[in-house]
Amino acid sequence: MASREPGSSARSIPWVATLLLAVGVERALALPEICTQCPGGVQNTSRVAIYCENTSESMQARCCLNQKGTILGLDLQNCSLKDPGPNFFHASTAVIIDLQANPLKEDLTNTFRGFTQLQTLILPLDVTCPGGINAWESITSFTDKQICQGQKDLCNSTGSPEMCPENGSCAPEGPGLSQCICADGFHGYKCMRQGSFSLLMFFGILGSTTLAISVLLWGTQRRKAKAS
Known part of the structure; x- marks a missing residue:
């Protein structure tokens, strides 16, 4: 049977206390601000x-x-x-x-x-x-x-179906607040557009517009530089 060094149990106590303290501090630091x-x-x-x-x-x-x-x-x-x-x-x-x-x-x-x-x-x-x-x-x-x-819940109050378009549903958003969420397959103003919203088309148009404006500004500045 292996013998235990005298005082080894006592020395382990500070390590346990340190570990518990570290866990407690970490948990406190993790609290939402x-x-x-x-x-x-x-x-x-x-x-x-x-x-x-x-x-x-x-x-x-x-x-x-x-x-x-x-x-x-x-x-x-x-x-x-x-x-x-x-x-x-x-x-x-x-x-x-x-x-x-x-x-x-x-x-x-x-x-x-x-x-x-x-x-x-x-x-x-x-x-x-x-x-x-x-x-x-x-x-x-x-x-x-x-x-x-x-x-x-304002969505359960009288007249709530009229708060949202035909292709949308009412959802609570906080005290006195609600929002309309488009049904699957619909998007846009009053959820009137059918089909998924094309992110590729949106960013394609946005990118083309930004590029065109950048080229126009560059050309304008270049003409001003030559004129001076």
């Missing part, structure tokens, strides 16, 4: 933290993440934000977002374009829910905030 945009952690009373706990997901920095690293919740309350910032789209998969206690601009409709999963949005009292009252099941006002709850 929006999760670390605002310093500090969330409060225990945070609705995002409570949602994360109830769904058995992981709260890291300002984000609630599932096992795949997808953002399910985002808490940016009290972060002195005039707008959510350029990395806000990373949270388009979120179910719940808290932006209260921020000096946000009034119109946030285009800010939430693509946020089709969002069901709970907490905003400052003076900021309108994106899309207005027709985009949410309920809007509740409190002394210091308002909560937009239950995002509506």
Whole structure:
């Protein structure tokens, strides 16, 4: 039976600790930038933290993440934000977002374009829910905030078939927003053109036009140079 050197077990402990620390740092660095945009952690009373706990997901920095690293919740309350910032789209998969206690601009409709999963949005009292009252099941006002709850699908509302052409279908694009997607085999204005869109023809025409303009400009400059 092989003998173990005295203290070999003790020496292996620092290596294990270093490895765990490295893994933890790497995981922290891999967080989406929006999760670390605002310093500090969330409060225990945070609705995002409570949602994360109830769904058995992981709260890291300002984000609630599932096992795949997808953002399910985002808490940016009290972060002195005039707008959510350029990395806000990373949270388009979120179910719940808290932006209260921020000096946000009034119109946030285009800010939430693509946020089709969002069901709970907490905003400052003076900021309108994106899309207005027709985009949410309920809007509740409190002394210091308002909560937009239950995002509506405009494509399921009355008259939605008229929103898109005959060869297109309506698809939600965020609170108060929708888009029309052409059916297979159709493209162009109001999906009226049939057949696939030819990228070769498009880039061929674009290339020919660019070449012709370049030759014309070159000839013009050359004549000016000779004249001088």
